[in-house]
Amino acid sequence: MRRRKPVVREERITLAHGAGGKATQTLIEAVFLEAFRNPMLAPLEDGALLRIGSEQTAFTTDSYVVSPLFFPGGDIGDLAVNGTVNDLAMCGARPVHLSAGFILEEGFPVADLRRITTSMAEAASAAGVTIVTGDTKVVQRGKADGCYITTAGVGLVEHPVTLSASRARPGDAVIVSGPIGAHGAAIMLARGEFDLEASIASDTAPLYGIVSDLLNALPQHVRCLRDATRGGVATVLNEVARASEVAVVLDEEQIPVAPEVTGVCELLGLDPLYVACEGRFVTVVDAEHAGQALDVLRAHPLGAEAAIAGTVAADPPGLVLLRTAFGGTRVVDVLVGDPLPRIC
């Protein structure tokens, strides 16, 4: 597969450029990668691997602009900790240190800021990381939306394994660590734009513990790890299919989704495969060890409902296919547009 050089055709940034799908990918490749080109950035994994002295470390950052700031199961504070902690975990790195940059809108209630920092402190403690440095900027009313947070994280690579979206091979198993889409569904409901009542809490959680269990048990058999945030499981698996030049074939009936999430998605016309999770990941494991991987994940509280959701095939390379419950097969394309802006 020879790929054309990506080009941003739009003259102005759209919400789709932040959705994690096709437009985001193009923007990253055509603008950011083009300007900053270097071997550490180029793999476009969840974080960069850096050697510092004799230590292998991982370094990552994410900005959080979730709306609303508070929602069932969490808030922007624990999201900003867990999201960055999880990007380190996906590199096989134990999260150690975080930085936090706050952009506050004039008029933002100090009590809300306290609630957010308390939640960050609790999440940091639960994830075993320390927030060691920070910054605060304030912009005028109407130039932000209450509070934006950017965290960066430094982790120590404790598992000397090679994890990459490009390592999937035909025959491998695709495992999802638990029921998908709860975070995105919780945010949609919390916006109150729909007259829906459902009790869905975000799945936001720190994933290094469960990831570490998996890498300890099967250091040689895990091909890649990706947390299924913006763009959901579908987007992550499209990245794997493309980077590895393989097909991913999902079995709809095997993908764990909570009934409430399925219900809300049906009402809103969303496909749970594209809905963000903040405490779930996808891993590709070699076929022989898939059962063992599943056992390890299910032994952890965050993986109790882990499932083998599909397999890797040779053809058609670069595509994700879904075998539906009715026996049909359809292509699960990369996300186009942004059905759920500001989900994280």
Next chain:
Amino acid sequence: MRRRKPVVREERITLAHGAGGKATQTLIEAVFLEAFRNPMLAPLEDGALLRIGSEQTAFTTDSYVVSPLFFPGGDIGDLAVNGTVNDLAMCGARPVHLSAGFILEEGFPVADLRRITTSMAEAASAAGVTIVTGDTKVVQRGKADGCYITTAGVGLVEHPVTLSASRARPGDAVIVSGPIGAHGAAIMLARGEFDLEASIASDTAPLYGIVSDLLNALPQHVRCLRDATRGGVATVLNEVARASEVAVVLDEEQIPVAPEVTGVCELLGLDPLYVACEGRFVTVVDAEHAGQALDVLRAHPLGAEAAIAGTVAADPPGLVLLRTAFGGTRVVDVLVGDPLPRIC
């Protein structure tokens, strides 16, 4: 000096909370430090010192919300690189890796984003750092102001010296690395709110080279380093006076300020001592080695106009005093309010 526990009295965030002065200090101590309390964060220096394996590293972050995004001498892109690089330099650390998180407003011109990333790439190259990881979020129109950038940086501490605002001792010399206030004055003019014509360019520049020269020459005699950004030289020296429990006595006639900057400040009713620099730092050096320090700084292109601007005295502890050109003395207090919002 026994200090009372800081309390945020306002119910809502004001621009002053982002100005780097008294309100920022209170917010940091009463909200952020209170929630995140840990030994690495507690010193509230420009960055945190972390041991990674056998290496001593520094880690820092800053969010950039400067308005306008483009101004004479630079733009938000090189500012976001140099600002974070300089925070590492002030820890005696060679800047090595940067992360960059972008928060873009829907409708932001892609051409402007390209101009910013090109400028970041050039600044990174000039500073010897690599941008290794990043993130992009997009928010709806009216929820940001074009483009905000948060960078975090990792550096290697190459100078095994103890630098701290708490190390100034009576008799020490206070050195300013060059003419102050150009960045803030350039931004004010670039806003076009005043009918003023003056050619002032921002002083934005990476400072590790000149800092490294100083620390190489006088490893044992430099007490502290602070870049004089938000709140300017006055704010930095108030931090030193407070942390070291000493007085800082400045000599107005010895403080380097470009005539154009003095002129603009007079017209706008600003004191250059409070106006932000982005390529200048303040250092406190023991008296015996002040002359040598000055020679080292002046030998570097960024320090050609370095000057001994004052001295450290025992009394009154915690205060900064200015001996004016007319022979009087006045207190240079911590910044209250925000005369220049969104300067960086």
